[in-house]
């Protein structure tokens with residue numbers, strides 16, 4: 001049986017009168033990769049620290065494989081941890097850093113040698129096992145930290161912004177590596193980040209946190225395409241939120257009726273979620289959900305052009321034009337007809353949390 005099932009129930013944690021975690025419940029399946037995503041101060045690290053045992057919640061329950069963990073000290077939880085700042089021992093070489101958790105567990109030396117070698121091979125650092133930590137690059141240090149976290153095959157791996165100290169290219173490369181590693185080793189992983197792209201790339205499910213509460217828990221695709229509130233929609237990606245009006249025949253934007261993917265709730269005040277890559281703007285057939293926009297400027301971005309437009313009501317929006325598109329680039333001042341397919345048209349209401 002696969003282990004590493006996590007069940008978090010009604011966790012509360014306050015610092016004075018400030019609620020850092022406010023009634024958090026979350027079930028994680030064995031082998032699942034769940035990301036805690038949210039802005040600074042939303043409670044991600046506090047929740048991870050509760051799971052690790054570095055923070056004791058005021059109330060609530062944390063079960064791992066059916067065993068209550070709340071009162072267990074961190075070293076009894078047998079969890080692998082990777083931090084942003086690596087937390088390696090600078091005076092030891094790579095081998096001894098990775099061997100450390102095994103020595104703590106009194107593993108016999110021949111096993112230590114084999115398992116450290118295996119863990120270093122997994123993160124492609126086998127050739128550097130005799131190097132001092134101070135002689136490694138940021139990406140190499142993070143690989144060593146990862147090898148140290150997985151060498152004793154924990155049932156649960158916790159990672160707190162492990163890639164945020166790396167530059168963009170290396171970070172994107174390591175995201176793919178971590179994802180592949182997770183698929184190979186299959187250990188339950190709880191990952192903290194405030195980077196939406198990272199969360200979308202890596203996770204089986206994402207828990208979006210705000211003010212110590214989980215506002216949406218879902219697959220990356222649903223979080224992006226079917227946000228459940230204004231906060232999640234505007235936090236994910238480059239999003240514009242357009243206010244819509246309601247009358248007896250449904251919702252409207254700029255005087256035209258909207259055809260929607262799903263029927264919205266009956267709440268009066270709603271927004272249309274618009275992402276640049278979902279807006280279509282060329283061809284002249286009749287389409288649903290059309291609106292005219294006047295081009296403000298056109299900016300070259302390398303992989304595409306970004307075209308900003310003013311919509312009725314003075315709302316500004318941008319669209320992209322990929323280099324592969326044959327349509328000519330519009331000029332500032334030109335009017336374009338934009339449309340949003342009904343399946344990409346989602347309304348959201350205000351977040352209650």
Ligand code: ATP
Nearest residue numbers: 015018020038039040041042043044045046047194
């Ligand atoms: P970041 O992305 O900036 O790391 P986060 O989502 O991980 O943010 P937490 O570190 O969990 O946020 O903090 C949640 C809130 O709890 C913050 O407002 C923080 O200031 C507060 N907090 C955390 N630890 C303490 C503490 N020991 N004493 C008082 N307040 C704390």
